[in-house]
Amino acid sequence: METEIPITMAYAGQLAGVVGASEETAPVPLGTELTSFLRDTALRHGEKFQELLFDENEQLRRALVISIDGKHALDPKALSLTKPCEIFIMTPIAGG
Amino acid sequence: MRPIAIISLLLALISIGDACKVPVFRYALERWESDAYRAVVLYRGADQKSSIEALAAPLIEAPANLDVEFLDVEDLTEEQQWQIDDIDEVGTEPQLRLHYPHGSNIEAPLWEGPLNKTSVSGVIDSPIRKQLVEAILQGSSTTWILLQSGDADQDAAAEARLRTLLDTASANLSIPEGVVHAKEVTAEGTTKDGQPLEMDDVLRTEIPLKIHFPIFTLSREAPDELIFVKMLEHFGGHSEEPVAIPVFGRGRALEGIPASALSEASISGACDYLCGECSCQVKDQNPGLDLLLALDWNTKLEGTSFIVERALPALSGFGVAEPAGPQRASSPGASRSPLPKALVLTLGGILAITLLGTYLIARRQSL
Numbered sequence: 437m438e439t440e441i442p443i444t445m446a447y448a449g450q451l452a453g454v455v456g457a458s459e460e461t462a463p464v465p466l467g468t469e470l471t472s473f474l475r476d477t478a479l480r481h482g483e484k485f486q487e488l489l490f491d492e493n494e495q496l497r498r499a500l501v502i503s504i505d506g507k508h509a510l511d512p513k514a515l516s517l518t519k520p521c522e523i524f525i526m527t528p529i530a531g532g
Numbered sequence: 533m534r535p536i537a538i539i540s541l542l543l544a545l546i547s548i549g550d551a552c553k554v555p556v557f558r559y560a561l562e563r564w565e566s567d568a569y570r571a572v573v574l575y576r577g578a579d580q581k582s583s584i585e586a587l588a589a590p591l592i593e594a595p596a597n598l599d600v601e602f603l604d605v606e607d608l609t610e611e612q613q614w615q616i617d618d619i620d621e622v623g624t625e626p627q628l629r630l631h632y633p634h635g636s637n638i639e640a641p642l643w644e645g646p647l648n649k650t651s652v653s654g655v656i657d658s659p660i661r662k663q664l665v666e667a668i669l670q671g672s673s674t675t676w677i678l679l680q681s682g683d684a685d686q687d688a689a690a691e692a693r694l695r696t697l698l699d700t701a702s703a704n705l706s707i708p709e710g711v712v713h714a715k716e717v718t719a720e721g722t723t724k725d726g727q728p729l730e731m732d733d734v735l736r737t738e739i740p741l742k743i744h745f746p747i748f749t750l751s752r753e754a755p756d757e758l759i760f761v762k763m764l765e766h767f768g769g770h771s772e773e774p775v776a777i778p779v780f781g782r783g784r785a786l787e788g789i790p791a792s793a794l795s796e797a798s799i800s801g802a803c804d805y806l807c808g809e810c811s812c813q814v815k816d817q818n819p820g821l822d823l824l825l826a827l828d829w830n831t832k833l834e835g836t837s838f839i840v841e842r843a844l845p846a847l848s849g850f851g852v853a854e855p856a857g858p859q860r861a862s863s864p865g866a867s868r869s870p871l872p873k874a875l876v877l878t879l880g881g882i883l884a885i886t887l888l889g890t891y892l893i894a895r896r897q898s899l
């Protein structure tokens with residue numbers, strides 16, 4: 437059976453507005469790539485959430501600040517989720 | 533994979549490998565120009581022009597990141613008038629509309645009202661903005677504006693919580709290793725112990741480099757701050773809760789964090805980004821939006837800046853070599869890195885074009 441770990445997403449600003457909460461926790465298969473986890477999270481929360489995180493080429497937006505347990509992820513595309521943690525994302529300020 | 537995605541990936545990889553040691557907050561202060569806000573003065577009739585220009589003169593003269601436009605609505609064609617919202621509101625009284633910088637993609641004015649001495653001074657500056665500027669010039673890593681809700685208990689609790697979280701973050705953070713003070717650079721472009729260095733790792737000013745996070749509380753009702761409070765709305769300031777907004781560099785603000793989202797993860801995450809190595813030196817590829825502040829940063833920072841004078845190596849193979857002159861620290865050509873940045877970017881560009889060409893040829897052949 438696949439091992440799952442709890443991952444907490446902390447939201448502020450625009451993301452909190454879209455989700456309607458400042459925090460949520462979900463079980464995730466051990467070793468899931470961070471990008472894949474964020475893609476799944478975006479699918480759950482709809483188009484606006486997806487637009488905030490991913491560009492038109494479905495790549496993670498460059499100007500996001502993603503931190504894991506309070507540490508800024510310099511290269512989020514290279515990361516996998518290997519232990520329970522709290523992920524916080526600041527979105528760029530733009531658009532009306 | 534689509535060609536644009538391949539190029540994006542390559543450019544991203546190049547940037548990641550190119551992180552500099554100067555913290556983001558300091559890199560932004562020394563190297564990122566502020567984006568200009570736009571003040572539009574709308575009036576009706578040429579007879580008003582001179583008096584309006586005199587009233588609006590401080591907007592033009594202020595050392596702020598602000599462009600000013602004058603529009604006589606009577607001079608506009610019907611088509612041009614259609615492009616301006618609520619143009620009918622411009623009556624006998626001239627109007628002032630303040631817009632975020634173009635890069636924000638926000639067209640609607642963030643504030644509009646009558647053009648008068650109060651509105652002009654409120655657009656240009658305000659007491660808390662002066663304090664922010666002063667704190668940044670004193671070396672604060674990031675200043676935090678706590679935009680109050682108006683509920684005294686909530687505001688006090690949010691301030692105490694933010695203070696605790698910032699103290700925790702400060703205790704766990706340090707300036708990245710490898711930051712070089714300009715005084716430590718030799719004429720040969722090495723450190724004093726002879727190590728080669730990247731000029732992007734060199735500080736350009738004498739402003740103290742430290743981890744320090746002051747908090748400035750701001751009431752939404754402060755009469756002198758009404759326009760600034762409106763400016764903060766897009767940073768999460770529309771929330772009914774207290775909101776903590778980090779400001780760094782030359783007044784660049786990040787998305788605000790409402791009191792309900794104040795946590796170790798959010799505050800330490802933001803502080804770690806701001807105090808960490810600047811992984812992407814391109815301003816537009818970093819989060820945030822500039823605030824409107826009344827300071828000519830280039831002139832102000834010039835007074836504290838270092839110029840690293842370096843002897844250039846003698847030219848060979850191109851005729852008579854001239855004696856080398858001094859060079860500014862900012863010159864890309866000054867780098868003595870084993871693999872100069874320009875070379876890396878050029879090779880990356882060639883690789884991207886080659887891949888794109890291969891993809892297009894393969895695609896044509898498959899049709």
